[in-house]
Amino acid sequence: MKSQRIAVAGGTGGIGNHIVDGLLEVKDIYSLHIIVLSRSSKPAISFANSSALVIAVDYNNIANIEKVLNEHRIDTVLSTLSSDDPWLFQSSQNNLLTAALNIPTVFRFSPSEYSHDSEALVRTIPFFTMKTDILKPLRQAKTARGEDKFQYTLFHPGAFMNYLGYGNSKPEGDKALGHLAPFPFVFDLKSRKVDVPGDGERKMVYTTAEDVGRFVAAATQLERWEEHSNMMGSWVSFNEVIAVAEKLVGRLNIKYNTAEEIDQRIGGEDPSMKNLYLFIYKAIVEGKYEVTRPFNVNETVGKMVKPVSVEEFLHRWWEA
Incomplete structure (x- = not known):
């Protein structure tokens, strides 16, 4: 159940770019195939003597996202999407998940979390509602397919x-x-x-955002993903x-x-x-x-990061 063919949505800037950098550092070690999904056409991202193709997708068009994921036989989708507009963020990420679940090769999905546990904070921080919206369909997919067929995790770096x-x-x-x-x-x-x-x-x-990228890259090589991945x-x-x-x-x-x-x-x-x-x-x-949870990512990939x-x-x- 290790990830081999990975798509990073929103990987051209911010924490997404650091996730891509972390994956490119170990691309040759684990023979990874990495693509970056972007709202617009951009040059390939190069880092550590490796590169990842950037592919423009329309997040309003599920069929368009499916086509890209299917052509590259993606097995893992890492969402690092961001927006100041909650509706735009939710619709884009939900369409990304819908497309991913329609691709037979996809067995892992990580939503754009990259903070503290948004579900635990949503009553105090109303803005986090846009992050928790995707948890219900993720849990439904995991229950329907079984953990041996579909896993997800929320990365929490503080x-x-x-x-x-x-x-x-x-x-x-x-x-x-x-x-x-x-x-x-x-x-x-x-x-x-x-x-x-x-x-x-x-x-x-x-x-550090650099270490977040390294932690996430190392976590793609775990046999099993827990639903929450705490790191520090x-x-x-x-x-x-x-x-x-x-x-x-x-x-x-x-x-x-x-x-x-x-x-x-x-x-x-x-x-x-x-x-x-x-x-x-x-x-x-x-x-x-x-x-409130152990730093399980540090514990599982501590030798690598x-x-x-x-x-x-x-x-x-x-x-x-």
């Missing part, structure tokens, strides 16, 4: 550690972000500011990160936010993408971001 490198002044310092868009989540070390949800004692899982580079409190950061950049201006203050900042606005980080703050303060820790990452990008 927060992307790359954001801790935002604004660093190192040569080629922009590489700290990898393929991710710049965003100072909690920490803006360039401005010496930290915007902490709660008292700083809550622990957060951090994983570090599991640390905000105060622990602050302690390391202050040794490297000096004293920080720290704002600790109570639940009431976070609610005031959210105000009466819609729970849209622009407000997403504040809803995540709220979930953290309420203790709903705590890890040695993730970067928060301390290592901070030293790399902020040490004078």
